[in-house]
Amino acid sequence: MVIDLIYFCLINFNNNNFMKQKYYVNNNAQSNGDHEIHVDTCYYFPMMHNRTYLGEFETCQEAVREAKKRYEKSNGCVDCCWLCHTS
Numbered sequence: 001m002v003i004d005l006i007y008f009c010l011i012n013f014n015n016n017n018f019m020k021q022k023y024y025v026n027n028n029a030q031s032n033g034d035h036e037i038h039v040d041t042c043y044y045f046p047m048m049h050n051r052t053y054l055g056e057f058e059t060c061q062e063a064v065r066e067a068k069k070r071y072e073k074s075n076g077c078v079d080c081c082w083l084c085h086t087s
């Protein structure tokens with residue numbers, strides 16, 4: 001199971017290298033104070049007035065770096081950016 005997870009992780013990582021995705025940060029903090037980062041295809045994508053466009057990035061790590069200029073507590077969405085989800 002752990003092996004499967006790592007394998008999936010690598011596949012996902014490789015796919016992300018092929019194309020840039022548009023990343024957004026939620027302007028509303030979660031209950032733990034985190035501002036979640038999403039791609040525009042995410043099921044949990046925030047409403048237009050609740051999100052700020054970060055830019056196009058190849059990896060969610062780059063998106064997190066950009067988001068942290070705006071919100072110190074930024075974190076990847078568990079659904080679309082789970083490689084960058086830390087809490």
Ligand SMILES: [Zn+2]
Nearest residue numbers: 038042077080
């Ligand atoms: Zn998301």
